[in-house]
Amino acid sequence: MHELSLAQRITEIVRESVKDEPLSTVRTISIAVGELANVNAESLMFAFEALVDGTDLQDASLNITSVPVEILCLSCDKLSTLNDFIFQCVHCGSTSTDVCRGRELDVTSIEVDDHT
Ligand SMILES: [Zn+2]
Numbered sequence: 001m002h003e004l005s006l007a008q009r010i011t012e013i014v015r016e017s018v019k020d021e022p023l024s025t026v027r028t029i030s031i032a033v034g035e036l037a038n039v040n041a042e043s044l045m046f047a048f049e050a051l052v053d054g055t056d057l058q059d060a061s062l063n064i065t066s067v068p069v070e071i072l073c074l075s076c077d078k079l080s081t082l083n084d085f086i087f088q089c090v091h092c093g094s095t096s097t098d099v100c101r102g103r104e105l106d107v108t109s110i111e112v113d114d115h116t
Pocket of ligand 1: 073074075076077078089090091092093094
């Protein structure tokens, strides 16, 4: 299951970044998911909750933001935001484009509660 390995990766990133603050509790993990990343937010949420249940991250909630797809036109060099998954430049109509955003899955912020 694709989403389970992604959830696993997220928990690894989070644990890595809070390892110097062992007394803090992770509250909110914000992630940005590109619309082309082929991730089902509900499945990811479900996988994450199953994964962290009973662990140090069980109180953390996952906040998923969808990132729109941006394409760069190879003819006129301008950026367009993708509409209805039509890979066409909105400026000149060219269909030779490169995807520059929309495939990523990034942890954008981690909110922790300090017990100290
Ligand atoms: Zn163009």
